[in-house]
Amino acid sequence: MAEKKKIKERINATKKTYQITEAMNMVSTAKLRRAQKSLEEFRPIQESIKETMNSLLFNNPDLKSKALEKNKKRPCYILISSDRGLIGNYNNALFKFFDEYTKSHHKAKDEFLVATIGFKAFSFAKSKKYNVVNEEPNNIRDDVLFVDFEEVSDKITEGYIKGEVGRTVCFYQKFINTMSNKIVREQVLPVRLDKDYKEVDKTEYIFEPSKEEVLNQVIRLNISYTLFRIILDAKTSEHASRMNAMKNASDNAKEIEEKLTLKYNHARQNQITTELTDIINGSNAVN
Amino acid sequence: MNIKIVTPLGVEYSEQNCIYILIHDERNGSFGMLNNHLPLISTVKIGYVAVTKENKDIDYIALSSAVVRNMDDNVSVTCESIAFGKTKDEAMIAFHNLLDIRRQENRERNIELALAENTLKKEIKKTGAGHL
Numbered sequence: 001m002a003e004k005k006k007i008k009e010r011i012n013a014t015k016k017t018y019q020i021t022e023a024m025n026m027v028s029t030a031k032l033r034r035a036q037k038s039l040e041e042f043r044p045i046q047e048s049i050k051e052t053m054n055s056l057l058f059n060n061p062d063l064k065s066k067a068l069e070k071n072k073k074r075p076c077y078i079l080i081s082s083d084r085g086l087i088g089n090y091n092n093a094l095f096k097f098f099d100e101y102t103k104s105h106h107k108a109k110d111e112f113l114v115a116t117i118g119f120k121a122f123s124f125a126k127s128k129k130y131n132v133v134n135e136e137p138n139n140i141r142d143d144v145l146f147v148d149f150e151e152v153s154d155k156i157t158e159g160y161i162k163g164e165v166g167r168t169v170c171f172y173q174k175f176i177n178t179m180s181n182k183i184v185r186e187q188v189l190p191v192r193l194d195k196d197y198k199e200v201d202k203t204e205y206i207f208e209p210s211k212e213e214v215l216n217q218v219i220r221l222n223i224s225y226t227l228f229r230i231i232l233d234a235k236t237s238e239h240a241s242r243m244n245a246m247k248n249a250s251d252n253a254k255e256i257e258e259k260l261t262l263k264y265n266h267a268r269q270n271q272i273t274t275e276l277t278d279i280i281n282g283s284n285a286v287n
Numbered sequence: 288m289n290i291k292i293v294t295p296l297g298v299e300y301s302e303q304n305c306i307y308i309l310i311h312d313e314r315n316g317s318f319g320m321l322n323n324h325l326p327l328i329s330t331v332k333i334g335y336v337a338v339t340k341e342n343k344d345i346d347y348i349a350l351s352s353a354v355v356r357n358m359d360d361n362v363s364v365t366c367e368s369i370a371f372g373k374t375k376d377e378a379m380i381a382f383h384n385l386l387d388i389r390r391q392e393n394r395e396r397n398i399e400l401a402l403a404e405n406t407l408k409k410e411i412k413k414t415g416a417g418h419l
Contacts, residue, residue, distance in 0.1 A: 221354055
């Protein structure tokens with residue numbers, strides 16, 4: 001009797017888990033489609049800023065910016081994770097890769113800085129006692145806005161221009177397709193120029209307040225737009241990973257439910273058999 | 288004169304046949320543009336754009352880290368974040384409040400997410416998965 005009750009409780013809990021994971025799977029599928037669309041729509045916007053920067057430098061070869069030059073200060077790594085778990089191996093694989101990379105490239109943790117975007121990355125960096133640039137976790141919500149990671153973007157750009165921070169590289173999960181992501185390292189600073197750039201815009205512009213200031217602003221905007229694109233990419237792969245993880249979880253929950261139902265039926269059958277045996281034995285004893 | 292304001296989220300504001308466009312930067316001051324203005328590229332670190340429309344109404348849009356480009360009476364403003372207001376002060380206040388509101392929302396959201404995750408973990412534990 002007690003065993004039957006216990007199994008029934010487990011079946012109910014499994015059913016509830018299945019409902020949650022199935023709902024999360026469907027939500028992630030819808031969000032994935034939206035994220036893919038945002039990523040596709042964002043690419044031309046980023047290209048236009050890149051085009052402005054390349055055109056400005058092509059037409060004014062004497063213009064210089066510290067954001068374009070290499071420096072030998074300690075590098076800064078931007079780790080981009082999700083805010084939430086229940087996502088399979090998404091965060092753990094990234095953290096493992098990052099940990100191995102830093103161990104193979106640096107002897108001590110104070111040889112580099114870490115900036116985090118995403119709640120899980122912040123927790124990981126704090127637990128590993130890295131030199132974390134941001135004081136608070138920067139969330140990446142589905143409706144990500146620039147203000148969400150403004151602190152990181154400003155600190156690394158200012159730091160690089162002032163010569164306090166070296167090469168800046170982003171570590172994130174790049175979206176390949178719904179079934180796979182790839183962990184990539186992408187350099188944000190110094191800004192890499194398009195060497196094959198061919199001039200399209202031959203307009204002679206007036207620059208307000210000066211060419212140098214315009215170039216610096218365009219470069220800053222290019223950095224923040226690059227970060228935004230990387231975050232959108234990471235967000236897309238997060239939804240794809242969650243979709244797959246939740247699909248697997250739902251399948252497993254269904255399998256467990258079936259096994260438990262079988263176990264419950266066995267227990268029920270045993271109980272009936274025992275009760276019948278008791279009745280027969282009792283009846284035999286009376287007769 | 289036409290104007291469009293682009294943020295990472297796409298075109299967030301566009302207006303056609305404007306009479307006058309004022310660009311204000313908190314550090315460098317303001318300048319205005321009428322029809323047939325020479326091609327220009329400018330910047331705004333933090334400031335606002337005031338667009339005088341055909342019916343003389345004025346829209347105020349506060350923005351940050353913007354690059355303003357004017358060519359053939361088409362003004363395109365690419366920036367990081369924007370906020371709208373009926374007056375320039377209202378737009379600037381809305382803009383400065385954006386970060387605080389968002390941070391507060393994120394803190395609340397983190398607590399909600401942690402609670403939801405714990406509930407799900409408890410349910411998963413109850414299923415006794417792995418002890419079949």
